[in-house]
Amino acid sequence: MRRGGPVLGRWLVRAPPVLWLGVFFLVPFAITVKISLSTPVTAQPPYRPVLDWSAGIAGWRAFFEGLELTNYAMLAADSLYWEATLSSLAYAAGATAILVLIGTPMALAMARASARTQPLLVALVVVPFWTSFLIRVYAWIAILKPEGLLNAALLKFGLLVQPLEILNTPLAVMIGLTYAYLPFLVLPLYAVMSRLDTALPEAAADLGASRSRIFFSITLPLAMPGLVAGALLCFIPMVGEFIIPDLLGGSETLMLGRMLWIEFFSNRDWPIASAVAVLLLILVVGPVVIFRGAEEQREEALR
Amino acid sequence: MPIPIPQSLEPLLRLDGITKSFGAHRAVDTVSLDLAQGEFFCLLGPSGCGKSTLLRLLAGFETPDAGMIRLGGEDLTGLPPHRRPVNMMFQSYALFPHMSVAQNLAYGLQGLGLSRSAIAERVEGLVRLVKLEGFERRRPDKLSGGQRQRVALARALAREPRLLLLDEPLGALDRALREETQGELRALQRRLGTGFVVVTHDPEEAMALADRIGVMDRGRLVQVGPPRELYERPASRFVAGLLGDVNLIAGLLGLADGGLRSVHTELGPVRALASEALAGAGPGDPVVVALRPERLRLGVGDNALSGTLVDTAYLGDRVRRRIRMADGTILCASASLLDEAGGPVVGDSVSLGFAPQAGWVLPA
Known part of the structure; x- marks a missing residue:
């Protein structure tokens, strides 16, 4: 028992995350994969095969024989899914690029601010989280709609003659994505930048470097881990984003998150919705694996 | 121009x-x-x-x-x-x-x-x-x-x-x-x-x-x-203390004596060189005599002082002695080991002295 103590303790520490991942990720994922290999039927549940526990071995055999890859074949054959996939990736990549352009100077300015104002600036970045995500996206409808705040202001100041058509366009989706994900890019980047040794840019200036050379040769390379982490933190959920394209993009918007929703709720085609979910997961895990690989290679090179 | x-x-x-x-x-x-x-x-x-x-x-x-x-x-x-x-x-x-x-x-x-x-x-x-x-x-x-x-x-x-x-x-x-x-x-x-x-x-x-x-x-x-x-x-x-160990002996400025100034200290009268900072000072002004430990020597000579040896520290290349004077102040004397043969032990009464050129009178 005395020898078992530390082992037991170690397992007690390990168990919660393992259980968490098992119960809330692996099991649901296995169920999703299983459903993606099934055939839709009008029944309860709306797919087949369903494992018949009472039939023993024969039931298991029937169950596995009933599984097939037709849903994936359909995803590959139907150009709509390809378009939705590409369009999701394009939206996510475009918004990530805009976020990098907006967020990098913002994080830099925060990191350069005086030690007393920095906590205030961080609080300002975080403060929107006090309001529900859904409500904040709804607020953008009020801003962007033809008779909304933005158009009213522009018309009032005589900058427009006719209201701009922004809501239910790709532009509205980009605005929404950029707005909603900015903190996820800024915070990790700021965390890295605020820890950079302030003597490094000074040393670079002392060696004759202009401000822009200091930024591109010293600050940016050293902040790169934070920038990549922030970009992934934005890109990954944006690929599968549903609320923003649904509320701001209108019915025309093609994104995987919306496809999934339509297949699941409108068409009640659980198997194809599950196949879309699996596809989404692969799309999203891909960049992480590539990033980790690059990171490991870089560390290897430094050794 | x-x-x-x-x-x-x-x-x-x-x-x-x-x-x-x-x-x-x-x-x-x-x-x-x-x-x-x-x-x-x-x-x-x-x-x-x-x-x-x-x-x-x-x-x-x-x-x-x-x-x-x-x-x-x-x-x-x-x-x-x-x-x-x-x-x-x-x-x-x-x-x-x-x-x-x-x-x-x-x-x-x-x-x-x-x-x-x-x-x-x-x-x-x-x-x-x-x-x-x-x-x-x-x-x-x-x-x-x-x-x-x-x-x-x-x-x-x-x-x-x-x-x-x-x-x-x-x-x-x-x-x-x-x-x-x-x-x-x-x-x-x-x-x-x-x-x-x-x-x-x-x-x-x-x-x-x-x-x-x-x-x-x-x-x-x-x-x-x-x-x-x-x-x-x-x-x-401040400068004296920043550059190294120094004994500071408080006293009142006396008269000029050749190139030297006499100072009436608690330990007795001494003569030493005076800083230019004292150019305007007159007799009776408070001053300190700054004296590096290596300038304070055992034995009788100029500026004779006496006290009791309270501590000897062997530092390899030199010995550092701390001597309590009659009024309770502690002076520090360090000497090269080359000059040493025996020497006093803790508790002994010792005589001390320093060359007038080695002392340096500063404003208090």
């Missing part, structure tokens, strides 16, 4: 009334100073005395509130750091962690309009200068402390500055390496003929390195002079 100063007489660096405040705190207070061509200058002072701020003003990281900085006749006061013919070696070294040694050294050379091969040649020369051959491709975190120090030095010298600023350049090295590096730094400075300004809080280091030392106290430059002058003829109690 101003008379033009001949080029050779023009100082390398001239500071004129430099003042810098941070809020209500005056970090540097009307500092004026001339540095000769090729001079090795040390700024010495306790932490917070403003010596690092003065260095940052020279580098251009801070702008003075008042005063002027001229280098070889050129006004630097408003110039940003990257336009000054001045380079700095940082206390933390500030090596770029994502670059190799060679890339660190080349950083300052890029943008000078040199060809790729000229840069490579200069980098090679710098690597040889600080004896880092074979380490060109290493990253800073794969170097020892001493190697990093040399990379930082070479990087600061890469642009061949007219003036090199060094912020505690040896502070991060261990003792043995520090003494060796002091010698190397001195030799390098003589060879290059570049003006060096070193900031340090270590008086021994300042004395070992510098042609002249400037002592700073609360933002002011309180005394400037060669090491020997500062050690033996300090202008104030």
Whole structure:
């Protein structure tokens, strides 16, 4: 028992995350994969095969024989899914690029601010989280709609003659994505930048470097881990984003998150919705694996 | 019409009334100073005395509130750091962690309009200068402390500055390496003929390195002079205490006596040399006699004093004795072991004395 103590303790520490991942990720994922290999039927549940526990071995055999890859074949054959996939990736990549352009100077300015104002600036970045995500996206409808705040202001100041058509366009989706994900890019980047040794840019200036050379040769390379982490933190959920394209993009918007929703709720085609979910997961895990690989290679090179 | 100063007489660096405040705190207070061509200058002072701020003003990281900085006749006061013919070696070294040694050294050379091969040649020369051959491709975190120090030095010298600023350049090295590096730094400075300004809080280091030392106290430059002058003829109690151990014997000023002044101390009358700071002082003014421990000798002689030996510390190359005087003050005497044969033991009554030229009378 005395020898078992530390082992037991170690397992007690390990168990919660393992259980968490098992119960809330692996099991649901296995169920999703299983459903993606099934055939839709009008029944309860709306797919087949369903494992018949009472039939023993024969039931298991029937169950596995009933599984097939037709849903994936359909995803590959139907150009709509390809378009939705590409369009999701394009939206996510475009918004990530805009976020990098907006967020990098913002994080830099925060990191350069005086030690007393920095906590205030961080609080300002975080403060929107006090309001529900859904409500904040709804607020953008009020801003962007033809008779909304933005158009009213522009018309009032005589900058427009006719209201701009922004809501239910790709532009509205980009605005929404950029707005909603900015903190996820800024915070990790700021965390890295605020820890950079302030003597490094000074040393670079002392060696004759202009401000822009200091930024591109010293600050940016050293902040790169934070920038990549922030970009992934934005890109990954944006690929599968549903609320923003649904509320701001209108019915025309093609994104995987919306496809999934339509297949699941409108068409009640659980198997194809599950196949879309699996596809989404692969799309999203891909960049992480590539990033980790690059990171490991870089560390290897430094050794 | 101003008379033009001949080029050779023009100082390398001239500071004129430099003042810098941070809020209500005056970090540097009307500092004026001339540095000769090729001079090795040390700024010495306790932490917070403003010596690092003065260095940052020279580098251009801070702008003075008042005063002027001229280098070889050129006004630097408003110039940003990257336009000054001045380079700095940082206390933390500030090596770029994502670059190799060679890339660190080349950083300052890029943008000078040199060809790729000229840069490579200069980098090679710098690597040889600080004896880092074979380490060109290493990253800073794969170097020892001493190697990093040399990379930082070479990087600061890469642009061949007219003036090199060094912020505690040896502070991060261990003792043995520090003494060796002091010698190397001195030799390098003589060879290059570049003006060096070193900031340090270590008086021994300042004395070992510098042609002249400037002592700073609360933002002011309180005394400037060669090491020997500062050690033996300090202008104030503060400078006396900063440069090394010192006995301070309080007393009242007596009359002038030849080149000496007599002082009535609690321990009896003594005679010693007086600082110029006492030029206006008259008999009866409170003063202190500053006396280095190695100048206080056992035995009877001039300025005879007596007390009781309370402690003897053997320090290898010398012994340090603490002697309690009649009024309770403790004086410290250190003597070379070469002169020792036996000597008193703790509790013995001892006679002490010092040469009048060894004592130095300062305002109290």
